[in-house]
Amino acid sequence: MNRKEIVKRLESHFKVKAKYLGVPSFAYELKAQEATFIINREGKVVNSKSKEIVELDKLLGKTKPFESDSIKISIDEHNGKSLRNLINMIYSKQGLLKRALNFEDDLVKDDFVSKINESAIDTLEDFKEVLESASQGSCPGLGFNFEERIATFNLCKELEPDQLKAFKKLVKIIDRKAKALKYASAKVKVTNNEKYTFRTWLLRLGMIGNEYKMTRKILLENLNGNGAFKRPLKEEA
Template structure:
């Protein structure tokens, strides 16, 4: 079972919302009246004492034998369906301008993001990003009103849930590198007064994208695997702006 389904199952079982912890753990935390569960990036469930627990055991704490039938059923469904991989990103601490910054930053590198993550379609359409930047936006309510008027269907790869203060990125498959990428975008978007949505053509995809990843804060050994994952599908040379090393 994929991690997103594990998080959803535990969250719905206890009737509480899972909290995404972001960098550096990229784990989810689910707090109940009796226990706190952490679900790591590999989908392992750990209780507040640090002990690993099977999903079946977590569910049996409350539902008893009914969970015996539910878990195999969920597993069987997953073998016959291919649901998108979802990356939920909290917006509680963002205002409307920060949310627009997030979309601008994504749109400005959309073509490279699509190739990096194997996306067939756009996350954000051009007419949406142009219109949302022409609007006067300060609060999330401002953004919601204008985005609804423009058409949220034009942001087909991103779900904006203003009731839950959450946005969700949908990908064709699980990607730890993508989780780190979008989390860092959200963090930087809060700090910037404004971010441009304009994109620039490049003849060296890896160098352009790698430079951008470093500006986002994806620096050092902690992000080594994430950078490798995000750059592997791009053309060019990440170390040399011209695309290749020149011999002396």
């Protein structure tokens, strides 16, 4: 378990946010009710008062299992074209998705998207051949295991628990839509109203009604603009 994961587990357990202290310690400080803890550069948890190293398992005690830092979907019902749809859908909204969930890295790179759209792809084997011929690191946020017929989204360790739940729902609905569509475009559209553009896309995917109300809220809260109006309202003189 790396330091970022340790911090997230402590935040989830104590229901408080850790503070990054920066130079020179590069440590995190977490103020719980019973004590203040420092997570140092080596990932050790230290009681700031006693200076004693605290074992993470003992500190957390009996707590519910930490959610997986990846999202897995079955590709059993996919073919090459539907997996291309999946990649294209993610790529077309990747910029907004990264801002919505504070991802630092791309899920898929430009060269891979170009390659799968320039190639004749019908079957899973076709998709696998193109993936294996692509440059290393061209699909960093999404891994494929063709033997087990599983695709894995790998950037989830960066997410807060509520963001992870929202992303899981989004992945599930993108997966379903990718299999239903004959073709999904990878074209990235420039927008000056991020909230409206992303909200419209979520609704087109089928994320409609009270069932997805909180999910939409979480996915839109970090974006700029107005979700209700395509053109931002002019300020009154």
